[in-house]
Amino acid sequence: KSRAKRFEKGQSRVTFDDVAGLENAKQDLCEISDYLRDPSPYRRLGAKIPRGILLMGPPGTGKTLLAKAVAGEANVPFFSISASEFIEMFVGVGASRVRDMFQSAKKEAPAIIFIDEIDSIGRARGTGLGGGHDEREQTLNQILNEMDGFEPHETVVVLAATNRPDVLDAALMRPGRFDRKVTLDLPDRPARQAILNIHARGVPLAGDVDLVRLAALTVGFSGADLENLINEAALLAGRKGKSEVDMQLMLAARDKVVLGGLREMLLSD
Numbered sequence: 001k002s003r004a005k006r007f008e009k010g011q012s013r014v015t016f017d018d019v020a021g022l023e024n025a026k027q028d029l030c031e032i033s034d035y036l037r038d039p040s041p042y043r044r045l046g047a048k049i050p051r052g053i054l055l056m057g058p059p060g061t062g063k064t065l066l067a068k069a070v071a072g073e074a075n076v077p078f079f080s081i082s083a084s085e086f087i088e089m090f091v092g093v094g095a096s097r098v099r100d101m102f103q104s105a106k107k108e109a110p111a112i113i114f115i116d117e118i119d120s121i122g123r124a125r126g127t128g129l130g131g132g133h134d135e136r137e138q139t140l141n142q143i144l145n146e147m148d149g150f151e152p153h154e155t156v157v158v159l160a161a162t163n164r165p166d167v168l169d170a171a172l173m174r175p176g177r178f179d180r181k182v183t184l185d186l187p188d189r190p191a192r193q194a195i196l197n198i199h200a201r202g203v204p205l206a207g208d209v210d211l212v213r214l215a216a217l218t219v220g221f222s223g224a225d226l227e228n229l230i231n232e233a234a235l236l237a238g239r240k241g242k243s244e245v246d247m248q249l250m251l252a253a254r255d256k257v258v259l260g261g262l263r264e265m266l267l268s269d
């Protein structure tokens with residue numbers, strides 16, 4: 001039986017340069033990485049930095065990427081768990097993993113903690129299964145207790161991601177908890193172009209490839225979709241024995257990503 005990992009810990013090498021668009025979100029989070037890099041000027045001013053920040057946005061808009069960028073910019077360790085993993089665990093396991101993670105992060109502070117899919121345990125009470133004292137609620141309570149228990153000198157910032165802010169329990173958003181919100185939108189045309197540029201960096205492109213046009217033809221695509229598009233195009237090129245990706249392959253990959261999204265939508269219904 002494989003031992004499930006308790007939580008992930010790493011040193012992020014992602015920076016804000018790897019994140020295209022999302023200018024407002026980056027601006028908000030700049031302050032956090034600045035503080036983590038050197039808390040002393042903020043301390044001297046008596047400024048209290050937010051402890052918890054909620055990253056809200058549709059799937060694939062870069063929530064995880066942005067959280068890693070904050071850690072990378074500040075050059076601090078990045079601790080992460082996905083809250084959806086706790087749903088099927090034995091009672092008490094989620095809470096003890098949360099405790100372990102916060103303990104390790106505090107030991108290595110300054111640090112970032114990232115909790116993905118917080119909505120899977122942070123739903124308003126009464127709407128979930130188990131009606132009250134189930135694993136989700138214990139895990140959530142542990143997170144909230146840990147955040148309430150931070151000492152002023154413990155420079156740990158908790159970022160949590162959700163694409164369902166509407167279902168979250170209000171207790172999460174109380175002062176001292178996730179009292180700051182950062183919204184990530186689907187990329188607009190210039191942002192799509194910037195994302196395509198980032199992900200096409202390592203790909204040999206034929207002369208006819210027009211990323212400006214491709215950005216115009218990918219309305220509604222998330223950053224993850226665009227990354228996927230470039231990769232699909234490179235795979236298609238490989239399959240056809242080509243040494244470059246041309247515009248026709250890009251457009252075929254675009255259709256593939258659109259159809260993949262439709263298929264997923266139909267299957268989940």
Ligand code: ATP
Pocket residue numbers: 018019020021022057058059060061062063064065066116161163195198222223224225227
């Ligand atoms: P989910 O809600 O599905 O967990 P997410 O919002 O956390 O998604 P990420 O995992 O950060 O999204 O994004 C997936 C990948 O898509 C990233 O690793 C990155 O390669 C690409 N991506 C998404 N948004 C951007 C962006 N703004 N700039 C550059 N790349 C992006």
